[in-house]
Amino acid sequence: MNYVVLAVPVFFLLIGLELLIARLQEKDYYSLSDSVADLGCGLVSQLVEVALKTSLFAGYLLLYQRCRQFEIPVHSVAAWAGCLLGYDFLYYWFHRKSHEVNAFWAAHVVHHQSEEYNLAVALRQGAFQGAVSWVFYLPLAVIGFPPLMFLTVSSLDTLYQFWIHTRAIGRLGPLEWVLSTPSNHRVHHGRNPKYIDRNHGGILIVWDRLFGTYVAEQEEPVYGITTPLRSWNPVWANLHYWADLIGKARRAARPADKLRLLLARPGWLPADLGGFQPAPEVDPAGTPKFMTSAPAGLKAYAFVQFLITIAVGTLFLFRQGSWPPATRWTTAAFVVAGLVACGGLLEGRRWAAPAEAARLTAAVPLVHAADVLHASWMPALITATAALAIGAWLWRVAWVSVDTRALE
Ligand SMILES: [Zn+2]
Ligand SMILES: [Zn+2]
Structure with a gap:
């Protein structure tokens, strides 16, 4: 069962509530065109997931059937807790690698293209992320977590991350130590150099603290990616980084560099194209958001x-x-x-x-x-x-x- 689809009415209800809070606080959390693009990307990713899910899940099923090391009972609370903890740990690595490897970033970048930060952005997901993520969760199949338990836990982890995409909630005291919260996930969506590639945790932020990728929110981030998408088209959103990579590969002189671009960190360029390009500093006042004007x-x-x-x-x-x-x-x-x-x-x-x-x-x-x-x-x-x-x-x-x- 896809619990994420079942939660769609709740998503819309909470988006309505956030809009109301924004109105009361006299803040602009939403832009219509941006939200249309966010929800469009979310829908495209769900459609692609329908097409891919069965084949991607086959890998998990096969490993579970042939290679599982333990018989884990479905009715054990400890097993569910263990599965969720294991999933969240592997999610951290999937998410972190999605930021550190160009070919994976091309799939994940969609989630980061919005220059706004609100609950609609939570639904903005890359269509091809599933093609990358399934490999990261295979250890759970080898341990022996039953497929239905895995699918449920995966939905739970995804659902949890919905509410943290909001500017309407400030810091949450001691919770900031343990959980992914609106404050520490705002950092994750920032394009300020000090915020880039930080706070990848799904439910727990402790993974970032353990593995050295945690940064607390200081000033409010400037949201988005370093080279803005400047489009509301959800198909282009999924393809633009590939187009960018292909362009760079064409310009690179050495064949080895063309291949390396796929696995290199975003920002990396061969020496003949100028070498690594660090993220530029951003000035919140001098960074206008992409806007269009139609009749x-x-x-x-x-x-x-x-x-x-x-x-x-x-x-x-x-x-x-x-x-x-x-x-x-x-x-x-x-x-x-x-x-x-x-x-x-x-x-x-x-x-x-x-x-x-x-x-x-x-x-x-x-x-x-x-x-x-x-x-x-x-x-x-x-x-x-x-x-x-x-x-x-x-x-x-x-x-x-x-x-x-x-x-x-
Ligand atoms: Zn991310
Ligand atoms: Zn996010």
Whole structure:
């Protein structure tokens, strides 16, 4: 059972609560476009997880069946505690290596791209992290922790980390010594040189204290990555660091350096390209966040379309198990294309509006012809969405200036 998907309503409730607190405190914790991008990345990562999970989990199952050293009873409280402790320890190393090895950072960087820090950022996850993380947890299979126990504990560790992504909670006294907290995880999301690659713990922060990667929060961090993404597109968010690495590999003269780039630390460059590039100092006042300006009508359209896409995506996560493969992958493609279009519209990209109109026009006959979703209200919903899109498109072409370049 994927408990993370079951918790989606709780996530949205707590995001609502944080928005309310921000309003009361007169603070800007959220930006609409940034949150759309965060949730878009979260949904894309869940869709990819559905595609990959069975094959990735096969490794754990196989090792458990063939190589386990102990028969661990499912009903023992000590076994559950041991599994959680073991998982959290291995999570620390997975997370730390995700920051220290370029190929792993390319998958994890997505979680760090937001220049905001709020509960929506917690849901911003890299689509390909699962392809890296499963290897780190194999020792638990060899020890003999039953697969269902492992999966449950893994969900618990992930769920715990949701609440620590907030600026609304200050320091928590002695808890800061033991647990990952909002304060010490804010540090983890900072791009200030002294905060980079610190505080990787999942539930326990003691691993960072033990292995020398702990730093307490001093001034509030400047959030994000050293070379900002400057995009709301969730697919580009997952690919941009690979594009960056391929560009560097092309420019490197020696073949050995091209390969080394994959395993080197982020920031490392071969000597012929200038050697290691340390993270630059940041001045909070002089570091404007990425912002785009689209016409209000277009923004509203993108937001409505985004909500519909999130609803269809959530339906996919709950129900896809009972759908035939063609339905499953058509819906997933429709959702991903919708998220990309929303990002493009908010960035004011010229391709976004025609692409969005094409997506919805293609969806109508597809859904009707194949009865792909086996739900009578679904074609109606999609037809309504298409009508809305085409209406917005006409409104856009007829009354709003065509030039919606992103204002950077
Ligand atoms: Zn991280
Ligand atoms: Zn985080």
